[in-house]
Amino acid sequence: MEQLETFVVESPDTVGAKSTRILIQDTLADLSLNRVIGRLKVFVDPVQPVFIFTAILRLGTPSVKVKDFAKVDFVIGKEEVKIELQRETYAVKLLNKLWERYGKENIEQPDRKVIIVKTDPVKEVDALNELVIDEPQQEVLDRLIDAIALRIIPEGFRVRKHELSTSHVLFVASEDTLKPEWIAKAKDMLESMRFENSGEEENA
Numbered sequence: 001m002e003q004l005e006t007f008v009v010e011s012p013d014t015v016g017a018k019s020t021r022i023l024i025q026d027t028l029a030d031l032s033l034n035r036v037i038g039r040l041k042v043f044v045d046p047v048q049p050v051f052i053f054t055a056i057l058r059l060g061t062p063s064v065k066v067k068d069f070a071k072v073d074f075v076i077g078k079e080e081v082k083i084e085l086q087r088e089t090y091a092v093k094l095l096n097k098l099w100e101r102y103g104k105e106n107i108e109q110p111d112r113k114v115i116i117v118k119t120d121p122v123k124e125v126d127a128l129n130e131l132v133i134d135e136p137q138q139e140v141l142d143r144l145i146d147a148i149a150l151r152i153i154p155e156g157f158r159v160r161k162h163e164l165s166t167s168h169v170l171f172v173a174s175e176d177t178l179k180p181e182w183i184a185k186a187k188d189m190l191e192s193m194r195f196e197n198s199g200e201e202e203n204a
Contacts, residue, residue, distance in 0.1 A: 006039035006056075006193055013046055020044055020152075027151045035060075036140055039193040043185065044154070050182050051157050053148055053171040054190040059141075064090060064134040072128045074121040081124055083115040090133045097133060137166055144169060168194075 009024070011017035020042060028034050039056040066072060069087040085091060098107050098117060106118040117128065141164060148171050153160070157173035161183060164170075172178055172186050 004037060004040055006041065006196060008040070009042045009044070011044045011046075013044075016044060016046060024152055027147050031143055031147050033140070033144055033147060036144060039196065041189045041193060043189065046154075048182075049154075049157070049175050050179075051153055051171070051173045052182065052186045052189065053152065053169070053173075054186055054193065055169045056190075056193045057144075057165075057167055057169060059137045059166050061136045063132045063137065065129065066094065066131045066133060067129040069133075070094070072125055074125060075116070079118060079120060081117045081119060081121045081128060083117065083128065085113040085115070088113065093133050097131060101131075141166070141169075 007021070009017045009021045011020065024040070024042065028037065036057055036059065037055045038058040041054050043050070043052040066083065069085065069090055071084040071086060073082045073084070075082050083094070085094075095107065095109070095115070098115065102117055102119055108116040108118075110116065117124070145162075145164065148162075148169070149160075153171065153173045156175050159176065159178055160171065160173045161178055162169070162171045168190055170186050170190055172182050174182070
């Protein structure tokens with residue numbers, strides 16, 4: 001497993017803390033999520049009972065838009081937009097998005113690298129440039145949420161609160177109603193990792 005900058009599992013139950021740490025390591029490795037997490041702090045207390053999972057994320061590639069791999073132009077004298085592919089990697093996903101948005105009957109592909117969209121060019125050229133074709137970050141976030149919710153949080157801890165963004169993830173789970181102090185603790189854990197980050201930047 002790739003080395004995390006911070007990996008802390010706290011628990012009054014030292015055996016439980018060790019097994020939780022191994023479970024998290026194995027799950028992240030199995031789902032190829034090692035590179036996604038920079039810092040990780042977990043607190044588990046089977047007596048209270050509460051499970052808190054907080055992490056600072058290091059996501060890579062942002063969303064891919066049409067303008068990132070194609071040239072979008074007006075077709076002079078026609079109600080059409082021409083998309084000229086500069087890279088064909090996303091051709092299939094692009095076609096699927098265009099069919100969904102404009103209907104198959106309004107899409108033509110006269111050439112491997114050229115797609116014609118029958119639509120109002122004035123309204124649609126900018127929209128097509130900004131059309132999101134691939135969201136690698138979202139796919140990774142979905143995998144991470146599944147990993148935490150289905151494999152890491154103890155079975156039976158069905159009362160849950162979570163926060164998710166491209167910068168962090170926070171989960172609080174219990175068999176009982178969530179207590180405000182647990183949520184406060186989770187936020188403190190998250191902030192302490194952010195402070196580590198800002199401290200390093202100041203010292204750099």
